[in-house]
Amino acid sequence: MSTTTTETKSPPRERAVGRGIDRVDGPEKTTGKARFAAEFPYPDLAYAALVHATVARGRITGIDVKAAEAVTGVLSVLTHLNAPVLKPAPARSMLDLSTMVSATSVNYLNTDEVHWDGQPVAVVVAESLEAAQRGAGLVEVTYQEFPAVVDFAAEEANAKPQPNSMLGAGSAKKGDAEAALAVAPVSVDLRFTTPPHNHNAIEPHATTAVWDGDRLTVHEGSQAISWMRKHLAYRFGIPERNVRMTSPYVGGGFGGKGSVWPGTILTALAARATGRAVRMMLTREGVYRTVGGRTPSIQRVALGAGQDGRLTALIQTSVTRTGKVGGNSESVAEAARHLYDAENILIQQNLVEMDLLPNTFMRAPGVAIGTFALEAAIDELAGELGVDPIELRMRNEPARSPLDGKRFAHRMLREAYALGAERFGWAERTPEPGSMRDGRWLVGMGVATAYHSSVQFTANVTVRLSADGTVVVRCGFQEMGMGGATVQAQIAADELGVPFEAVRVEYGDSDLPTGPMAGGSAQTASIAASLLSACEKLKGSVLALARRSGDSPLRGQRLAAVEARDGGLYRRDRPGAGESYEAILSRAGRPSVEAAIGSESGLGALAGQVRFMAKFINDQRRWVKAASGAQFCEVRVDPDTGEVRVSRWLGVFDVGRVINAKTAASQLRGGIVMGIGMALSEETLVDPRNGRVMNPGLGDYHIPVHADVPPIDILYLDEPDPTMPLGLIGIGEVSITGVAGAIANAVHHATGKRVRDLPITLDKLL
Amino acid sequence: MKPFAYVSAPDVATAVRTIATEPNAKFLGGGTNLVDLMREDIEQPDTVVDITRLPLTEIEELPGGGVRVGALVRNSHLAAHRLIRTRYPLLSQALLAGASAQLRNMATVGGNLLQRTRCPYFYDGASACNKRVPGSGCDAIGGFNRNHAILGTSDDCIATHPSDMCVALAALDATVEVESVRGLRRVPLADFHRLPGGTPHLETTLEPDELVTAIEVPELTAPSSYRKVRDRASYAFALVSVAAALEVTDGVVSDVRLALGGVAAKPWRARQAESVLLGTPATEESFRRAAEAELEPAVGRPDNAFKIELAQRTIVATLRRLSDGSFGDGSFGDGSRA
């Protein structure tokens, strides 16, 4: 992939926030020192491999393990007949966010029931990986099969209205959109489909589990160590403090490592049953068979407008699926709630439950696929009206959230489009489809809006300042390569007035203060909020120490009157009057000072959750918060073969304040690359006859390769959001939204063909 | 993977003797296909005979103007060789359009000839597949068959041969040299791979104890090109590919070779199209007529019916570029852009 350099407003040199600082975990990764979940050495390590069910629904009638047990090196074959007892997974409840990590309700190896093709029905533990895999291949299972619901397309008619969930309301309404649509002078009424997708993080899921009496240590590439720890404690009936989960590095997650999937549980179970340290590294196929992906969808977007292009009706409906044994409903129409100032709006999301591996969060759940349909429909309406698609969006840009009149905490789509159009050369686009060429290539340009609501979780954080001026920030969050540790160090450095290099961030260990989940684009902002408070508290403590001394220049000063800089506290009114941390701490005889935000005690933690829910609800009542942006793309289409190549990309994003220009650009580019895959090539093939995934590997599931990815230019507006800590908005997901829409629109511009079913493969353009 | 014995053969005589005497033995070339299949328990040899030390790594010019390539020449080496790049651009381009740089560094000519289909049901032990388990049925026919064949299929199997190299070799009238304890024989490439009929598990005319030692390619004077169409820009098997050589004299087709990939269980030599073209004006219209004639017997399934039209368009596009000299200008995603 080639990328161009990105301009950002350059902050004053001494501040760390805003600078494009290299990731602190970079050297360990590039030199191979970083230790991932499958790399923790244990002297008595055994290996585990899964046996997957080959029916979608049924009951195990026989399981022959003799041949597997006879393989040299095999220690144990665990099945529902001999596995240790597990407590069933806790039901999901908003009162305990840790229950969100229950991926399925199946009590693996504690039941003879099969709920999806691929469900683990046995685990082979052996002295070597090879022996475990060989053994797994020799386990013979027979089933009594039951009728199963596995054909998504055929289930459309059976969809039921989606209940409200934390991820969004199932339906919404303003006025009578159907009636307005029927009388609209100009309208489109369109059907879109998107296929299932898988995350395909480069690191397949792996777990290393070790028991010591009734204490369990788990090394796992996880997006939610604190919640998973609680889940594991519950399943194995031990106190939470007896479980430790470490996750120092995560080789990508995209939502796929945010829940407890069978591999995690079964590794811990195998370790308990055998008394050995056990490692399970899922094969890529194992990931496809046991870790859910993105739901497919069937969507309707209908738009009605006056001749002036003002929307009178906006309808978006969806059908998505969950598993009968788990999964998440998705807020497919989330963007339609906030993007366009339509007089009448109708949103109706529907669900079908199927005998398939439950779906799960995948980068911008709901919105990634919902913005495809919405933004393609807006483009079609622009075509009907003969209006430039950017102009149509601007004519319908709302001042307040169209459904409920709530204020936008931040809304800069006009600026994003204006800047993007200029930078991309939008004016050179000739509107007529098929009118632009480069040699024989058909050239098309398309735009779409990116939109992702922002949320925050609770985060416990401690900050310790030592007499030598170094700082340690501790929080059990997760680093998946997005730069989490780096940006928190930048924030702490500025808040405490120390160099970036003086800050060390400890993360990825459930023994640390309870961190948030890495999900919902919420991690950075969630930790930042607590980190800012902790730093403030810490400075207060240091100031109190200073004030104890009669001759400190800080004597009598209030915290508001001092600033942290140059490794100490200084008076704002008299620059130069102040003291270094070293001087203050050594005079007080203190090796270090520490401040903590959040409580680890049961009661304190509960209070934290309640406070979180109160803030969440309150925030939702007052503001509409989101990251947004304008996606510009150019495609080339081969007129003979229909091959589509994306040749140029520009994303202009409003993500509040950018903490690290480099890691932010990488995150945003990554989302666009993933969106290109979604638009052009990615599709999980679930056989409609039996529910079996038929392309469980990177050879047949086509993610974009380098040659598919054009230069990607990223611009930020870099305006702080006044309602967010430091003004930052999470950026993990916004950039995948709108991508498929922009590509579909550009393909139409190039060819005159509307493809409403993803992926846009060449056969649809012949 | 089933445990197996490993033998490294120092010379051709030992290799063919070992394969003849050890029951259920397999040759190991670069291993990029065989080892994958062993991991999935689809191939379960008891003995693996490593042939990578055999002295079959030469690329030599033949007296008549052709080229002889040892069976253990790596794909990357062959693609980069001066003789191949200059005399057989379609072969070099076909090789470079295949797999990835890492795989091409490992893959051998012999292994490439003998690589097995990419039908997902063939790879999946839980599915019915006549090729893997004769008589068990074919889950691809009523299932996902986007990558499957449209020519020469049977009711028992619709799999394709996935090689790019072989498509170029088919257009080039290459010959395969094979050796066994019974001696040496030559097989025209056209007769090397089989159509499925009622025995899709029999994929070639090679006997289980025969070793491919070389391929020979006769001289080619006509300009040539390889065009691969696939689902992403690189690192995907062909939906359709076209290997073509075209000589136009005074506006009339005086020599033409055409072979298709991604459409059949063997690299498909488009004889029908060739005979339509020979002696006709080199126009878009003739190309189209020839392409239609070749695809006339094609049978599409729900997922792959588009290949019938795609194959025709790709034939026309490739011939057009050869006739107007615009091939190799880099402006189209062709095989040279792997």
Ligand SMILES: Cc1cc2nc3c(=O)[nH]c(=O)nc-3n(C[C@H](O)[C@H](O)[C@H](O)COP(=O)(O)OP(=O)(O)OC[C@H]3O[C@@H](n4cnc5c(N)ncnc54)[C@H](O)[C@@H]3O)c2cc1C
């Ligand atoms: C991810 C991936 C993508 C790929 N993409 C493409 C692609 O786009 N286009 C393409 O053409 N190919 C592609 N390939 C296939 C690749 O070209 C083949 O795997 C390779 O050519 C096989 O060569 P090898 O030497 O590794 O064979 P091996 O795996 O060693 O052997 C394959 C078979 O040939 C037999 N064999 C090997 N040498 C001899 C010999 N001299 N005599 C008799 N029998 C022999 C072996 O016993 C075995 O049955 C891809 C492969 C992979 C894994």
Ligand code: SF4
């Ligand atoms: S097409 Fe051939 S290889 Fe594929 S399932 Fe059918 S028989 Fe097997």
